[in-house]
Amino acid sequence: MIRILVLAAMGCVLLLPATAAQAQQQEGGEAIRGTIVQRPEEGDPVPVPGVDIAVTTGDGEDVGTVTTAEDGSYALELPGPGDYSATLVAETLPEDVQLTDPDRATLEFTIRPGQSRPLLYPLGEAESVGGRFAAFMSRALQLAVEGIKFGLIIAMTAVGLSLIFGTTGLVNFAHGELVTFGAIAAWIINVTFGVHFFLAAILAMGVGALAGGLLDRGLWAPLRRRGTGLIAMLVISIGLSILLRYSFLYFFGGRTRPYGQYAVQRAIEIGPIGIAPKDIIAIVLSLLVLVGVGLILQRTKIGKAMRAVADNRDLAESSGINVERVILFVWAFGAALATLGGVMLGLGEQVSWQMGFQLLLLMFAGVTLGGLGTAYGALLGSIVVGLFIQMSTLVISPELKNVGALLVLIFILLVRPQGILGQAERVG
Amino acid sequence: MNWEFILGRSLSSAIGSDAAVFALAAIGLNLHFGYTGLLNFGQVAFMALGAYGLSVTVATLGLSLWWGIPIGLALSVTLALLLGLPTLRLRADYLAIVTIAASEIVRFVARSVSMRGVTGGSFGLSGFADEFYAVNPIPGGSYGFGVVQFSARALWVIAVAWGLVAIISLMVYVLMHSPWGRVLRSIREDEDAARSLGKNVYSYKMQSLVLGGLFGTIGGFMYAISQQSVQPDTYSTPVTFYCYAIIILGGTARVLGPVLGSMIFWGLLSFTDTALRQAVGAGYIPTAIMDGTQVGQSRFVLLGLGLMLLMIFRPQGILGDRREIALDAH
Numbered sequence: 111m112i113r114i115l116v117l118a119a120m121g122c123v124l125l126l127p128a129t130a131a132q133a134q135q136q137e138g139g140e141a142i143r144g145t146i147v148q149r150p151e152e153g154d155p156v157p158v159p160g161v162d163i164a165v166t167t168g169d170g171e172d173v174g175t176v177t178t179a180e181d182g183s184y185a186l187e188l189p190g191p192g193d194y195s196a197t198l199v200a201e202t203l204p205e206d207v208q209l210t211d212p213d214r215a216t217l218e219f220t221i222r223p224g225q226s227r228p229l230l231y232p233l234g235e236a237e238s239v240g241g242r243f244a245a246f247m248s249r250a251l252q253l254a255v256e257g258i259k260f261g262l263i264i265a266m267t268a269v270g271l272s273l274i275f276g277t278t279g280l281v282n283f284a285h286g287e288l289v290t291f292g293a294i295a296a297w298i299i300n301v302t303f304g305v306h307f308f309l310a311a312i313l314a315m316g317v318g319a320l321a322g323g324l325l326d327r328g329l330w331a332p333l334r335r336r337g338t339g340l341i342a343m344l345v346i347s348i349g350l351s352i353l354l355r356y357s358f359l360y361f362f363g364g365r366t367r368p369y370g371q372y373a374v375q376r377a378i379e380i381g382p383i384g385i386a387p388k389d390i391i392a393i394v395l396s397l398l399v400l401v402g403v404g405l406i407l408q409r410t411k412i413g414k415a416m417r418a419v420a421d422n423r424d425l426a427e428s429s430g431i432n433v434e435r436v437i438l439f440v441w442a443f444g445a446a447l448a449t450l451g452g453v454m455l456g457l458g459e460q461v462s463w464q465m466g467f468q469l470l471l472l473m474f475a476g477v478t479l480g481g482l483g484t485a486y487g488a489l490l491g492s493i494v495v496g497l498f499i500q501m502s503t504l505v506i507s508p509e510l511k512n513v514g515a516l517l518v519l520i521f522i523l524l525v526r527p528q529g530i531l532g533q534a535e536r537v538g
Numbered sequence: 539m540n541w542e543f544i545l546g547r548s549l550s551s552a553i554g555s556d557a558a559v560f561a562l563a564a565i566g567l568n569l570h571f572g573y574t575g576l577l578n579f580g581q582v583a584f585m586a587l588g589a590y591g592l593s594v595t596v597a598t599l600g601l602s603l604w605w606g607i608p609i610g611l612a613l614s615v616t617l618a619l620l621l622g623l624p625t626l627r628l629r630a631d632y633l634a635i636v637t638i639a640a641s642e643i644v645r646f647v648a649r650s651v652s653m654r655g656v657t658g659g660s661f662g663l664s665g666f667a668d669e670f671y672a673v674n675p676i677p678g679g680s681y682g683f684g685v686v687q688f689s690a691r692a693l694w695v696i697a698v699a700w701g702l703v704a705i706i707s708l709m710v711y712v713l714m715h716s717p718w719g720r721v722l723r724s725i726r727e728d729e730d731a732a733r734s735l736g737k738n739v740y741s742y743k744m745q746s747l748v749l750g751g752l753f754g755t756i757g758g759f760m761y762a763i764s765q766q767s768v769q770p771d772t773y774s775t776p777v778t779f780y781c782y783a784i785i786i787l788g789g790t791a792r793v794l795g796p797v798l799g800s801m802i803f804w805g806l807l808s809f810t811d812t813a814l815r816q817a818v819g820a821g822y823i824p825t826a827i828m829d830g831t832q833v834g835q836s837r838f839v840l841l842g843l844g845l846m847l848l849m850i851f852r853p854q855g856i857l858g859d860r861r862e863i864a865l866d867a868h
Contacts, residue, residue: 281631333850341577341630345786346849348779353842360835471642474635482631513646516639523632524624 140221142196143185144228146178148207157182158233162202168193168218177202191223198231207233246504248382253500255383255393259458261476261496262396265489267451267466268473269403270322270444272488275477276420277433277440278330279340283347285448285473287354289466292318292449293456294362300370307371311453315446322445326438351467358463366460392454399450400489406443407485416440417485472499472512475519481529490530495519539820544812546685552805555692555764558699559757560804563777564784564796565706566753571782572791573714574746575726577630580621580637581781583644584751586773587613588758590648590657593768596666598656603669607759614755617644618748626743641775649770657770664767670695699760703797706753711793722746723791783845789857798857810837 142165147155159180165173165188173194176186188194197216200209209215210232217229271285296314299305305313329350333343368374377384407413415436418426427433448466455465472495480491495515502514522529551557563585570576591610595601621640625633647653649660657663674694680687688696713719721742724732733739762768780803781796788799814833817823828836848855 281634338850341575342849342853344577344631344634345782346846348782349842349845349847349849351842352776352779353839353846356835356838356842360832360839471639475639478632478635507650507652509650510646510652513643516643519639520624520636523628523636527624527628527632 139226140188140191140224141185141226142176142188142194142221142229143183143226144230145182146184146198146231146233147182148233158204158207160202160204162199163196163229164199165194165196168195175199188221191221191225193218193220195219196229198229203233209233250501250504251381252383253504254497255385255389257497257500258493259389259393259396259496260500261493262393262400263451263454263458264469264472264476264496265400265492266396266454267448267469268476268488268492269400269485270440270447271473272477272480272482273416273420273440273444273485275482276484277416277423277437278334280330280343280347281340283344283470284351284354285444286466286468286470287351287358288318288322288445288448289452289455289469290358290463291321291354291452291466292445293452293461293465294358294463295449296453297367297369297456297461301367304370307369307457310369311450314453315449318449319442319446322448323438323442325445326441330441331434331438355464355467362461362463364463366462368460369457372457388457392457396454399447403447403485403489412436412439416443420484472496472515475515478519479522479529484529487529494530539813539816539822543685544809544816547812548805548809550686550688551808552801553686553696553700554804555695555699555760557800557804558696558703559761559764560780560784561703561797561800562699562706562757562760563754564781564788564800565703565710566750566757567778567781568785568791568796569710569722569746569750569753572785572795573719573726574722574743575630576626576743576747576750577634578637578747578750579634579775579778580639580641581751581754582773582775582777583617583637583641584614584754585758585761585777586641586644586648586770587617588755589762589768589773590758591755592759592762593663593666594656596669597658597663603667610755610759611752614751615748618751619744622744622747626740626747638775638778641773641778645770645773648773658768660770662767662769662772667763667766670763695760695764699764702756702760706756707793707797714793718742718745726791779845780841783841783848785855786845786848786853787855789855789859790853792855792857792859795855795857799855802856807837807841810840 142163146158146161148158149155157178157180159178159182161178161184162175163178163184163186164175165186167173167189173188174186176184178184195216195218198209200215203209214231217231219227219229221227267285267289270288271282274280274282274285292314295317296307296310299313299317300307300310303310329346330343333346338346372388375386375388377386405413407417415426415431416439418429418431419433419436419440423433426436451469452466455469459465473492476492476495477488478491479494480487480489495518498518499511499515502511506514563581566584567578567581570578570581588610591613592603592606595606595609596603599605617640621633621637625636648657651659653659654661671691671694674690676690676694676697678690680689681693682688714722721732721737724735724737725739725742729739732742758773761772765772784799784803785796786799787802788797789795811833814823814828814836815830818825818828818830818833852858
């Protein structure tokens with residue numbers, strides 16, 4: 111009802127001749143006035159008639175709505191000086207006209223006594239279909255880059271998980287803690303001992319490899335010798351995961367902490383996407399490392415032995431491969447990669463005591479997607495999972511992005527349980 | 539160090555409502571893991587569905603508390619079918635990954651902003667169990683002996699929860715001594731042998747998953763009622779791991795294993811907590827080594843260590859029989 115009255119009043123304002131409006135201004139009346147025009151990239155500005163602008167006071171009280179006339183002009187008297195906010199009603203714009211910045215549909219401004227103020231609404235051309243598509247594409251591209259970065263981190267941690275499963279049959283629930291351990295080790299070397307980040311990361315990989323090897327020699331190898339069952343070992347790995355996770359909390363504390371260098375970096379613009387230099391380095395480095403992993407697996411003797419043991423343990427053993435030594439190497443190798451993944455994750459979102467545990471399910475998703483027990487499957491599956499998680503925020507709320515990934519995991523098991531690269535065999 | 543207080547607190551925890559709730563969830567898990575050999579790592583999801591089924595029914599839908607029970611049970615059966623359909627035909631570890639994923643999905647969805655109108659988002663829901671306390675037949679006052687004291691409200695929850703534990707334990711006993719129970723065990727021992735005898739292994743596994751899930755859901759009802767509130771992060775994956783610790787401690791594939799395990803688990807947890815707190819407070823442990831917040835963390839360190847040592851050195855637990863735990867992935 112009020113709105114209708116206000117609109118009626120608006121009509122009166124619009125009917126006022128320009129001279130009368132000027133006279134009013136001289137009398138000291140506060141007002142907004144101006145012309146809404148669209149400025150095409152070439153040619154003269156085009157007035158836009160019939161656009162509503164709703165004005166409220168700073169406290170949110172309705173002042174009125176004004177509609178632009180044939181020549182695109184509008185004017186609205188304000189009750190007095192003070193804070194106001196004006197919203198251009200985007201729905202009343204013609205279809206081929208759009209605000210260049212949709213976030214600036216509402217302007218907040220202060221009116222001094224006697225001031226008559228124009229409102230600036232930059233309008234663009236043909237944003238309607240092509241422009242929105244371009245904006246969507248640039249967002250998709252941005253998310254794709256972030257997804258690849260995240261996927262590479264998952265991939266680096268998942269290779270070890272998959273190889274450990276392949277060679278020993280153990281589903282290692284404590285693999286996330288290897289990631290956290292590496293990130294914390296690098297943090298201690300970097301921040302406590304003041305070693306530069308790059309060197310700290312390399313040293314941490316050594317520490318991680320050592321920890322992985324010790325875990326195998328000290329815990330898993332004796333258990334294998336005793337003939338402990340796989341499910342019992344799985345439960346033991348859960349116990350180890352709880353033990354390590356809360357030890358990290360105990361000694362490292364519940365706060366998240368940044369590394370000494372590269373904690374905050376300004377993003378640089380490359381075409382439509384913004385990316386921090388450290389992320390570019392992380393992506394390039396991950397790619398190099400993963401290519402290196404591929405070369406090790408494909409070309410070196412130990413890499414071939416690792417794949418042979420993962421493929422068929424008994425056959426590998428009977429053809430003279432020292433299986434225990436290969437498994438030891440797999441643990442050290444996997445833990446070093448997990449460390450690097452943890453360092454890169456910590457570089458992006460700081461180091462915390464449960465960062466690895468939060469990654470564990472995504473590793474499982476990547477490994478299952480690619481095919482349990484295969485190294486290349488883990489790589490491929492993890493990148494798909496990372497991409498999927500980031501890209502899904504285009505359509506679903508970001509807080510639910512992991513839900514989408516986990517649902518896909520369940521769906522994959524339904525249609526192709528052996529994963530993308532797994533061999534089609536009876537599993538179960 | 540006030541030992542009377544420490545032992546009293548431990549005893550209260552051992553017979554308290556939390557111990558009963560975890561006994562219920564662990565009985566369900568025992569059916570999955572102990573008797574059937576199913577690796578369910580999402581038992582907490584069944585508990586969460588019970589708790590949310592009840593609280594959403596009352597606090598959001600405005601229905602009676604008693605409607606929440608069939609709703610929660612129906613949700614639980616639905617989840618079990620959804621989880622079981624794709625995975626029960628596959629190797630055991632696939633079920634493990636899918637169930638743990640499902641339990642996180644339930645939690646993420648319950649705590650999401652878009653669900654705030656239904657589940658209360660990350661704040662959860664509270665004050666929905668008044669109808670349960672309204673039918674409390676125990677007259678007001680405090681009951682107990684020495685330092686072990688319960689209010690009439692607490693005693694009512696405890697009585698109902700342990701009553702349910704007794705009924706369900708009896709049910710499991712009868713089931714496990716029936717032909718149905720023997721088929722479950724034979725599936726655990728050798729799935730192929732059971733299949734070659736003409737048993738529909740898939741269907742038996744599914745029945746076990748559904749039934750054990752229902753027990754977890756009943757535990758979830760009692761958890762929500764005893765706390766008069768639900769919060770999504772209460773129902774995160776460590777809860778499932780506690781259930782595993784409980785059944786392995788008490789004795790896998792034993793009717794009273796989860797019950798005894800839960801009592802000892804909660805008693806020990808409370809004992810280490812109060813004893814360490816008192817030791818820190820009295821200055822026996824310098825605060826440089828351990829302070830108040832680290833006490834809570836250290837007991838989880840001990841929990842992890844305990845779970846590992848138990849599984850390595852006494853996998854049959856306290857009541858267990860080594861022949862009953864020939865668990866292995868085929």
